[in-house]
Amino acid sequence: MSEEYGLLDPENTESPGDEWEEIDVSDTEADRIARKRDREFNQFRERVKDSDQFKVEQSVFDDATLAALYKLVQDGYVQAFGGPISSGKEATVYSALGEEVEVAVKIYRINASDFRDMREYLVGDPRFEELGGDKKRIVLAWVRKEYANLKRARKAGVRVPEPIAVQRNVLVMEFMGNDGRRAPTLADARLENPETAYEVVREYMRRLFDSGLVHGDLSEYNILVSNGELCIIDVGQAVTYHHPNSGEFLTRDCANIASFFQREGLEVRGDELEEWIRENSNPET
Numbered sequence: 533m534s535e536e537y538g539l540l541d542p543e544n545t546e547s548p549g550d551e552w553e554e555i556d557v558s559d560t561e562a563d564r565i566a567r568k569r570d571r572e573f574n575q576f577r578e579r580v581k582d583s584d585q586f587k588v589e590q591s592v593f594d595d596a597t598l599a600a601l602y603k604l605v606q607d608g609y610v611q612a613f614g615g616p617i618s619s620g621k622e623a624t625v626y627s628a629l630g631e632e633v634e635v636a637v638k639i640y641r642i643n644a645s646d647f648r649d650m651r652e653y654l655v656g657d658p659r660f661e662e663l664g665g666d667k668k669r670i671v672l673a674w675v676r677k678e679y680a681n682l683k684r685a686r687k688a689g690v691r692v693p694e695p696i697a698v699q700r701n702v703l704v705m706e707f708m709g710n711d712g713r714r715a716p717t718l719a720d721a722r723l724e725n726p727e728t729a730y731e732v733v734r735e736y737m738r739r740l741f742d743s744g745l746v747h748g749d750l751s752e753y754n755i756l757v758s759n760g761e762l763c764i765i766d767v768g769q770a771v772t773y774h775h776p777n778s779g780e781f782l783t784r785d786c787a788n789i790a791s792f793f794q795r796e797g798l799e800v801r802g803d804e805l806e807e808w809i810r811e812n813s814n815p816e817t
C-alpha cells in the first residue's frame with residue numbers, strides 16, 4: 533500500500549538529512565493524492581455532464597450524487613453508463629455495465645421527491661426510527677430501505693432484482709431484461725398462462741408477508757416478466773408488519789392483483805387472496 537502510493541516507509545528510521553527536516557513529506561504526499569482525486573472527480577463530473585444519456589436529467593446530478601456515482605465507479609460496481617430506462621416521480625433508472633454484467637442504477641432525486649409520502653411509509657418501521665423531518669435524510673433512508681427490503685425479500689424466496697450496492701441516493705441492482713432490453717411489466721407482457729402467473733404472484737406475496745413485509749404498491753406495473761420469470765420491483769415503500777397501515781396496504785395490494793387477474797379472465801377476489809395469504813403465513817415469528 534505504502535509503495536503503491538509512494539508513501540514513506542514508517543519502518544525506515546534513517547534520517548533524511550538536516551536539509552529535509554523542516555518539510556512534512558507525508559503531508560505533501562497526502563495533498564498530492566487529494567489533488568489527483570479532485571482532478572479525477574472533476575473529469576468524471578465533466579464527462580457525466582457532457583454525456584448525451586444524462587442531458588435530460590441534469591437536475592438529478594448535484595455534486596453529492598456525482599460523488600456517489602464516482603464512488604460506485606471507483607469500487608467497480610459500475611464500469612460505464614447506458615441510457616435511462618425510466619424516469620418516475622422519485623427516481624430515474626439507468627442501465628449500466630457493472631462487473632461484466634448489465635446492472636440497473638436507480639438514482640433518487642433528493643429535491644423532486646415527494647418526501648411527505650415517503651415519511652408515511654417510514655413511520656412505525658423499527659428499522660428507521662428517529663429520522664425527524666429532514667428531507668435529505670428521509671430520501672437517503674428510503675434508498676437504504678429499498679436495498680434492505682430487496683435483501684429481505686430475496687432471503688424469503690421472492691424473485692426481486694439482486695441488490696448489488698447502495699451509495700447515498702443511488703442503488704445498483706441486477707438488471708432485469710432480455711438481451712439488453714428491459715423486461716416488460718406484467719401490464720405490458722402477453723401472458724400465456726395467467727393461472728400459473730397468479731399462483732406465482734400469490735406465493736410471492738405470501739412469502740413476503742411471512743417474512744414480515746408488505747409491498748405497499750403492488751400492481752401489474754411493479755412486476756416484471758424477465759426471461760419467463762416474474763420479478764417484483766420497487767420495494768422501497770414496502771413496510772414491515774409493525775407499520776400502523778400494513779393491513780390496509782396488504783388489502784390494497786391484494787385488490788390490485790386480483791383486479792388485474794380478473795381482467796385476464798380469472799375468477800379471483802382481493803378479499804379471498806388476502807385471507808389466503810394471512811391463513812398461510814406467520815409474520816410474527
Ligand SMILES: Nc1ncnc2c1ncn2[C@@H]1O[C@H](COP(=O)(O)OP(=O)(O)OP(=O)(O)O)[C@@H](O)[C@H]1O
Nearest residue numbers: 618620621622623625636693706707708714765766
Ligand atoms: N432492476 C431493474 N431492471 C430492469 N428495469 C428496471 C429495474 N428496476 C426498475 N426498472 C424499470 O424502471 C421502471 C421504474 O422503476 P421503479 O418502479 O423501481 O421506479 P420508480 O421511480 O419508483 O417508478 P414509479 O415512480 O413509476 O413508481 C420500472 O417500471 C422498470 O421498467
